[in-house]
Amino acid sequence: MGSALARAFTAAGHPTTAWNRTPGRAPDLTTVTRTETVAEAIEASPLVVVCLLHYDVAYEALRGAEDRLAGTTLVNLCNGTPAQARAMATWAAGHGARYLDGGIMAVPPMIGGPDAMTLYSGDPEVFAAHRDTFGALGTPLHLGADPGVAALHDIALLSGMYGMFAGFLHAVGLVRPDGIKATELMTLLEPMLRAMLPSLTHAAEQIDSGDYDSNVTSPLAMQLAAFGNFFDTARDQGIRPDLLTGIHTLMSEAVASGHGNHDIGALIEVINV
Amino acid sequence: MGSALARAFTAAGHPTTAWNRTPGRAPDLTTVTRTETVAEAIEASPLVVVCLLHYDVAYEALRGAEDRLAGTTLVNLCNGTPAQARAMATWAAGHGARYLDGGIMAVPPMIGGPDAMTLYSGDPEVFAAHRDTFGALGTPLHLGADPGVAALHDIALLSGMYGMFAGFLHAVGLVRPDGIKATELMTLLEPMLRAMLPSLTHAAEQIDSGDYDSNVTSPLAMQLAAFGNFFDTARDQGIRPDLLTGIHTLMSEAVASGHGNHDIGALIEVINV
Numbered sequence: 001m002g003s004a005l006a007r008a009f010t011a012a013g014h015p016t017t018a019w020n021r022t023p024g025r026a027p028d029l030t031t032v033t034r035t036e037t038v039a040e041a042i043e044a045s046p047l048v049v050v051c052l053l054h055y056d057v058a059y060e061a062l063r064g065a066e067d068r069l070a071g072t073t074l075v076n077l078c079n080g081t082p083a084q085a086r087a088m089a090t091w092a093a094g095h096g097a098r099y100l101d102g103g104i105m106a107v108p109p110m111i112g113g114p115d116a117m118t119l120y121s122g123d124p125e126v127f128a129a130h131r132d133t134f135g136a137l138g139t140p141l142h143l144g145a146d147p148g149v150a151a152l153h154d155i156a157l158l159s160g161m162y163g164m165f166a167g168f169l170h171a172v173g174l175v176r177p178d179g180i181k182a183t184e185l186m187t188l189l190e191p192m193l194r195a196m197l198p199s200l201t202h203a204a205e206q207i208d209s210g211d212y213d214s215n216v217t218s219p220l221a222m223q224l225a226a227f228g229n230f231f232d233t234a235r236d237q238g239i240r241p242d243l244l245t246g247i248h249t250l251m252s253e254a255v256a257s258g259h260g261n262h263d264i265g266a267l268i269e270v271i272n273v
Numbered sequence: 274m275g276s277a278l279a280r281a282f283t284a285a286g287h288p289t290t291a292w293n294r295t296p297g298r299a300p301d302l303t304t305v306t307r308t309e310t311v312a313e314a315i316e317a318s319p320l321v322v323v324c325l326l327h328y329d330v331a332y333e334a335l336r337g338a339e340d341r342l343a344g345t346t347l348v349n350l351c352n353g354t355p356a357q358a359r360a361m362a363t364w365a366a367g368h369g370a371r372y373l374d375g376g377i378m379a380v381p382p383m384i385g386g387p388d389a390m391t392l393y394s395g396d397p398e399v400f401a402a403h404r405d406t407f408g409a410l411g412t413p414l415h416l417g418a419d420p421g422v423a424a425l426h427d428i429a430l431l432s433g434m435y436g437m438f439a440g441f442l443h444a445v446g447l448v449r450p451d452g453i454k455a456t457e458l459m460t461l462l463e464p465m466l467r468a469m470l471p472s473l474t475h476a477a478e479q480i481d482s483g484d485y486d487s488n489v490t491s492p493l494a495m496q497l498a499a500f501g502n503f504f505d506t507a508r509d510q511g512i513r514p515d516l517l518t519g520i521h522t523l524m525s526e527a528v529a530s531g532h533g534n535h536d537i538g539a540l541i542e543v544i545n546v
Contacts, residue, residue, distance in 0.1 A: 115468035160440040167436015171429040173544040182477035195388035204455035242519035271446040
């Protein structure tokens with residue numbers, strides 16, 4: 001991801017200096033200046049973008065160079081929790097740095113393209129000052145002054161993505177024993193998933209209104225009745241049921257607590273601990 | 274769903290006779306002929322379409338009317354397992370009926386529209402004879418002569434859909450405590466999911482080739498390192514982790530068994546029992 005970010009910044013004409021945790025894996029880009037130390041990289045530019053495995057690795061990398069942060073804008077794109085983002089904003093302010101927290105909703109090959117959504121939160125003026133630079137990476141969105149809100153959306157959107165991947169993997173697992181290829185299945189699954197996106201919006205509208213009794217399209221009790229077939233088919237095809245058990249548990253509890261005639265959005269009513 | 278099917282058939286100009294399990298819930302369509310008994314409904318038409326909760330309900334409804342099935346084409350659209358579909362094909366043949374098994378990959382409001390994919394399997398000549406009639410419901414696809422293959426795809430595609438719903442629900446659950454509406458989140462989640470569809474194809478290609486070492490975009494060990502943040506955020510926001518645990522379990526096992534440098538498609542290598 002570091003290589004992809006550096007490539008996108010330089011491609012957009014921004015002089016870019018890179019420090020890489022593992023020197024051998026530094027991006028092979030002649031347009032990027034390399035430094036031996038984090039301190040040199042921070043000094044090279046008023047905008048410091050951090051993209052590492054997680055917050056602990058980021059703190060470790062910045063240790064010893066904190067005194068160079070004063071006056072810079074630190075943008076942390078590591079995956080983390082909202083609480084970690086807020087704590088790092090306080091830490092950065094203590095060292096005299098402006099701080100934005102961000103999340104990259106893309107895999108490296110998407111960086112620089114229009115589908116690469118990047119999320120930011122923190123002081124809106126700081127975001128505005130660097131918005132054009134962030135545009136080199138993809139489509140930048142500012143979600144709020146609370147430094148934690150980008151991380152919250154990052155984790156929420158990635159959860160949505162992992163759900164889609166889990167469904168895909170279970171589906172592929174089911175058909176493979178019959179000699180059906182994953183790419184063959186995708187010719188049906190991709191249009192199916194696209195066709196079902198409006199159903200997510202329908203569920204979102206029911207959740208927001210709290211009205212689960214109007215415009216019901218597929219009652220949970222009926223959906224739950226089919227789940228025995230899902231587990232039987234998983235067993236018959238020799239695959240583990242793990243990727244289905246979570247939603248089955250919530251569906252069972254939602255039906256048991258009176259949501260049998262409601263659509264799947266009503267599962268949100270039993271998701272709280 | 275029965276109402277939606279009857280409405281679509283009559284809208285396409287096909288004389289339609291309906292028997293409904295619960296008389297009070299019969300479709301309120303003046304263009305549909307009603308019968309008091311299943312036997313009368315079967316006698317009314319050479320094509321008999323069954324859409325009930327599951328196979329047991331279908332057998333129960335047809336009980337006593339089996340002798341009317343000879344010479345008809347029975348199309349069963351109930352949700353069921355491949356094994357149930359094959360057993361009903363044998364049962365129908367025993368009563369002198371042609372048999373197609375099918376699955377409707379749509380919710381009722383989609384029926385009749387171009388996004389309503391309907392899957393069929395069984396004798397290809399029988400499918401060809403009724404293909405135009407099936408076209409009234411949506412886009413009909415014939416998947417093979419094995420009567421079980423439509424049910425297999427039905428369950429696989431619905432599993433994919435449930436994964437997408439599970440991800441959506443977890444994402445909404447995370448942001449709601451901060452006062453963010455589900456429809457607001459959807460303005461980000463929908464483009465995110467659309468943008469990630471090519472990643473499913475990428476995973477499918479890796480799965481089909483068995484080559485997980487080329488074109489790696491997001492190594493599992495790195496993804497797994499972020500999962501602590503997912504569970505911490507679920508806890509901080511007060512929601513249950515159920516919808517994430519399945520994929521986390523498989524991801525942990527895939528990394529432990531040597532797939533740490535591979536993309537998420539490698540999870541298919543640990544999905545078998």
